Amino acid sequence: MSGSVIPSSVRRIAVLGAGHVGPVIARIALDAGFEVAIATSGSPDNLELITQVVMPGVDARWAADAVRTADLVVLSIPLHRFPALDPALLAGKLVVDAMNYWAPADGVVAIFQDQRLSSSEVVQGRLTQSTVIKSLNQIAYQYLDDGRRPAGSLDRHAIGVAGDDSDAANVVGDVIDRIGYDPVLLGSLKAGRILQPGGPVFGAVFTRSEFERAMHTAAVQS
Amino acid sequence: MTSSTAETPRETTGGSPRFPLVLGLDTFGDHEHDAEDRPLSHAQTIRNVVEEGVLAEQVGVDFFGIGEHHTDDFPMPAADVVLAAIAARTKRIHVGSAVTVLSSDDPVRVFQRFSTLNAISKGRAEVVLGRGSSIDSFPLFGYDLANYEELFEEKVNLFAELLKGGPVTWQGNLRPSLNNQDVVPYTEAGPFRTWIGVGGSPQSVVRAAHYGFSLMLAIIGGSPARFRPFSRLFLQALEKFGREPLPIGIHSPGHVAETDEKALEEFWPRWLHIITKMSKVRGFAIPTLESFRFEVGPQGALFIGSPETVAQKIAANLQTLGANRFDLKFGMPGLSPDSLIRNIELYGTKVIPRVRELLAESTQPDA
Ligand SMILES: NC(=O)c1ccc[n+]([C@@H]2O[C@H](COP(=O)([O-])OP(=O)(O)OC[C@H]3O[C@@H](n4cnc5c(N)ncnc54)[C@H](OP(=O)(O)O)[C@@H]3O)[C@@H](O)[C@H]2O)c1
Numbered sequence: 001m002s003g004s005v006i007p008s009s010v011r012r013i014a015v016l017g018a019g020h021v022g023p024v025i026a027r028i029a030l031d032a033g034f035e036v037a038i039a040t041s042g043s044p045d046n047l048e049l050i051t052q053v054v055m056p057g058v059d060a061r062w063a064a065d066a067v068r069t070a071d072l073v074v075l076s077i078p079l080h081r082f083p084a085l086d087p088a089l090l091a092g093k094l095v096v097d098a099m100n101y102w103a104p105a106d107g108v109v110a111i112f113q114d115q116r117l118s119s120s121e122v123v124q125g126r127l128t129q130s131t132v133i134k135s136l137n138q139i140a141y142q143y144l145d146d147g148r149r150p151a152g153s154l155d156r157h158a159i160g161v162a163g164d165d166s167d168a169a170n171v172v173g174d175v176i177d178r179i180g181y182d183p184v185l186l187g188s189l190k191a192g193r194i195l196q197p198g199g200p201v202f203g204a205v206f207t208r209s210e211f212e213r214a215m216h217t218a219a220v221q222s
Numbered sequence: 223m224t225s226s227t228a229e230t231p232r233e234t235t236g237g238s239p240r241f242p243l244v245l246g247l248d249t250f251g252d253h254e255h256d257a258e259d260r261p262l263s264h265a266q267t268i269r270n271v272v273e274e275g276v277l278a279e280q281v282g283v284d285f286f287g288i289g290e291h292h293t294d295d296f297p298m299p300a301a302d303v304v305l306a307a308i309a310a311r312t313k314r315i316h317v318g319s320a321v322t323v324l325s326s327d328d329p330v331r332v333f334q335r336f337s338t339l340n341a342i343s344k345g346r347a348e349v350v351l352g353r354g355s356s357i358d359s360f361p362l363f364g365y366d367l368a369n370y371e372e373l374f375e376e377k378v379n380l381f382a383e384l385l386k387g388g389p390v391t392w393q394g395n396l397r398p399s400l401n402n403q404d405v406v407p408y409t410e411a412g413p414f415r416t417w418i419g420v421g422g423s424p425q426s427v428v429r430a431a432h433y434g435f436s437l438m439l440a441i442i443g444g445s446p447a448r449f450r451p452f453s454r455l456f457l458q459a460l461e462k463f464g465r466e467p468l469p470i471g472i473h474s475p476g477h478v479a480e481t482d483e484k485a486l487e488e489f490w491p492r493w494l495h496i497i498t499k500m501s502k503v504r505g506f507a508i509p510t511l512e513s514f515r516f517e518v519g520p521q522g523a524l525f526i527g528s529p530e531t532v533a534q535k536i537a538a539n540l541q542t543l544g545a546n547r548f549d550l551k552f553g554m555p556g557l558s559p560d561s562l563i564r565n566i567e568l569y570g571t572k573v574i575p576r577v578r579e580l581l582a583e584s585t586q587p588d589a
């Protein structure tokens with residue numbers, strides 16, 4: 001994790017991936033007042049029409065351009081494309097890992113097969129020059145938009161935030177809060193396992209207390 | 223084509239194309255149970271699907287679609303064979319896939335099978351290409367899920383070439399090339415209508431427009447309204463690629479019975495069962511009665527209830543999304559043939575006329 005600069009607060013967000021999830025994250029981040037750029041592995045020309053219509057206000061960029069000026073980078077690319085991603089692209093950056101690994105649905109990706117490690121630990125293991133926080137992965141993209149609630153709402157939903165660097169986790173927690181969710185901080189990337197497919201909160205839309213209850217029940221059972 | 227699904231724009235109002243309204247039914251060959259809740263054989267389920275397709279035409283449904291699946295809950299791997307049986311016994315209804323899992327199939331074979339179906343049905347065949355049940359089909363046919371994007375991209379590309387007719391020369395990475403190869407049977411009256419099923423990726427919307435395929439929005443969870451920008455994206459992308467406007471459809475699951483209560487009562491336990499099973503395979507948390515109620519409500523993706531309830535929801539969403547077609551995915555593993563027949567009858571005789579009425583009302587200039 002050496003060398004990454006943890007911003008005291010976030011202004012610019014880069015979203016990598018413009019499939020199902022990326023555009024939703026970009027849009028709700030823009031709504032929350034962040035400056036947002038989005039990129040795929042290819043040229044922004046192919047993305048411009050999409051940003052104009054589906055997320056007006058979000059900039060379509062080359063990945064390197066989007067990342068360079070960003071305080072925070074969201075990785076929402078398919079996990080099997082991650083091994084080909086150049087870690088240097090993200091050097092020095094605070095990275096939110098929104099990717100999920102579930103071999104029956106995604107196919108087997110060898111580097112993620114080590115059962116002792118959460119998938120975000122593997123991501124951190126490759127992005128040695130970045131600080132990785134796992135978040136935004138556990139709510140299905142279909143609900144991410146409509147699930148937002150203002151701070152203080154009784155039915156506000158929770159999103160887990162897992163990281164080894166507590167400053168970085170707090171910064172990401174603030175972003176989640178501004179977007180419209182209750183951040184539940186999980187202490188370590190390892191603890192982020194609970195957010196993964198097969199875990200007790202994956203795919204569920206929970207309030208903080210439901211979220212914590214589900215986590216607790218799972219901890220007791222294991 | 224003289225059928226009600228002849229899809230050339232009828233008129234243009236304020237720049238937005240108007241296609242004839244098409245109201246269809248889709249099935250995945252959901253494994254049926256008898257009245258005592260004993261599973262029927264796969265063979266009987268398939269024969270029942272043929273009868274359901276024939277009944278659909280009799281009660282006035284415009285399209286009958288069958289989605290390829292490969293499991294005991296959905297024993298329907300050869301949808302085109304079943305569609306051919308329905309086509310042989312019907313005259314008007316359009317028949318098609320919902321969806322064809324192109325990534326794990328051979329585009330040449332898919333083209334040949336649907337071109338044959340088009341011949342048998344005298345021009346009533348359609349194809350919806352999509353990812354669908356690739357989790358089941360990939361291991362079965364020896365494909366790697368990690369190649370899913372490339373496989374789909376490449377095979378859609380080849381399929382578009384095949385549809386043009388004439389000898390095909392094509393080269394890709396994942397399938398042997400074709401060199402000036404004649405592919406039969408030729409279609410009689412140009413290519414049959416081809417759709418791409420899109421779940422929620424704007425890149426897939428643009429891909430459909432790029433190839434000149436119609437857009438089928440598969441809305442199976444969350445608010446249908448969030449797809450609205452996709453309709454706009456599709457039309458603008460068509461324009462960018464210099465193509466004429468094309469139809470936009472919606473595919474969503476549901477169930478119609480005499481009353482809301484009866485529909486919910488029949489559907490919920492079957493849905494809970496199948497979604498619980500799916501959640502184990504896909505690793506997501508089991509849905510609750512609360513999340514089910516949300517999906518059944520006006521903001522959700524399930525079209526369940528009395529004919530009036532379902533018709534209102536269909537009409538509202540067709541308007542919101544600027545779509546001209548709605549296909550209700552009916553059935554659920556474990557439902558009985560009686561309940562499916564009732565669903566089809568109510569959809570054809572009550573829901574469809576009511577949707578047409580609602581949309582006619584709302585387009586009256588001074589209404
Ligand atoms: N489904 C959900 O509800 C959900 C929720 C939260 C998180 N997730 C996770 O989010 C991730 C993305 O899922 P998805 O369904 O959105 O995938 P998707 O629809 O396949 O889209 C993936 C996007 O990533 C881009 N991409 C691939 N490699 C890239 C690279 N090296 N640099 C920049 N962009 C790249 C692709 O564009 P090009 O191919 O054109 O480069 C595409 O836009 C997955 O890991 C998934 O598990 C899913």
